[in-house]
Amino acid sequence: MEQGNVSALSSPLPRSLTAYVGRGLFRFLLTLQGLVAFALITLGVMISRFGAARQVIRPLVFHEVSRAGLRLLPMFLFMSMALGLVVIGQTVSWLKVVGAINFLGTVMVVVVVRELGPLVAALLVLARIGTANVIELGTARAMGEVEALEALGIDPVHYLVVPRVIGMALGVFALTVYLIIGALLSGYLWAFLQDVPLRPGEYFRQLANALSGLDFALLAVKTLAFGFIIALVTCYHGLAQPLRLEQVSGATVAAVAQSVVACVLIDALFILVYLVT
């Protein structure tokens, strides 16, 4: 039914702006409905099948944690150096010009810990692993592997989606922590190379003063949410609808765009939380 509606929506260009907006809105609502249903199904399976087939599912979870976490560490160390240079190196030099070097810690916490760190980590994991998810699952679906699992009495959501959701949520969280630590350390290194009169003790004291318990809690919740939503959106596009091989690339593009939008919306939600508290 849903597929029929979507195919009707992808017919030639609409004749008027109203039709264009209406079609876009309708398509958005259909996708949102599908995503929410898929998220609820996944959560239901995670709860109802918790601990089931542990000998099969646990290695898959470890594999996904490794794939969406450990194996990306070299790239994230490089990115943390770059982030330190771009954000902290530049910020420090400008704060020095205007004589506001005492605000460095606050700026770093707001920019790197609260905003850029989690978002950059999520987008990098999306680019490296989220896209692979859609292609793997879309191909598996097109090649009949999902039907094979169902025929064997194996729940495809339990076998294919749950490990990815857990692995990606933990992966984004862990990588964000490494990215932030790397960026803060390399930022000081870049500042040091620019002869900024700031001792390491003073720099870390500023950081510690700017950080609160809420920052740690929200960082954990936000990054887990990023990983969860990226895994859900990419698995949804790979699995939830019957795909032919030629449709996999289109599904990948849609999944990336929707994941980016979802992450930015979640980020905006957390900004509101910060503003309220």
Add this chain to the structure above:
Amino acid sequence: MPPLPAPAGPPAIVMTGVAVSAQREPDTTVASGINWTVNAGDYWVVAGPHGSGKSDFLMLTAELTAPRQGQYLFFGETMPIFDEARLKERLRLGLVFEDGHLLNHLTVAENVALPLRYHYNLDRSEAEAAVGELLAGTELTPWAKSTPGALGRSWQKRVGLARALALRPEVLLVDNPLGGLDPQHMRWWLGFLDRLAKGHNLMQGRPVTLVITTADFQPWKGQARQWAVLRNGGFEVLGPGAQP
């Protein structure tokens, strides 16, 4: 071949007024008005020309799709069974896909082990003996560590068969097993399915109820005991002991 005596208990499969929808286009009916009873120990061959809906019919029989109309009972249980509580009933049925439909990221041994490990929560070593037996029985041992992509289509079909037998089903559905095979592989399949129907060592000597789909009755003459045809959107049982 004379029919085996019917065992006690409900028939394996009872379809009453069932209509089958196309798997790719669920709004399209490919066959309707199906009234069919399969008793335990039967050996059915269901034939039909290309595009007659044989695979869709088998997907419905395997409970992967629901009937558009009518009632389907499997050992007295209303089908399809999707709920967890009745999973045990569902696993009395095995399905071999025409193209194997193997999991391409797993090796041959891992594909065969998967249903055992998943349903009995076994680690690799615990499933090893049973998997080795299945691979030996289907002559797949040399390819145990290969991935499906490294195998020819004929061998992929056998992996699909070994995987379907892993849970020792009572009813086995096989979609067009002889399609695209050379004579040597065809002989092997006919011989193996015959042994399954009579009671194979892999199944601990218990006869397996077989439902085979095919485009050509010819190779199955002298093998199967019951016959049916899917054509023109209908399903016709050819009668007890009758051969096409």
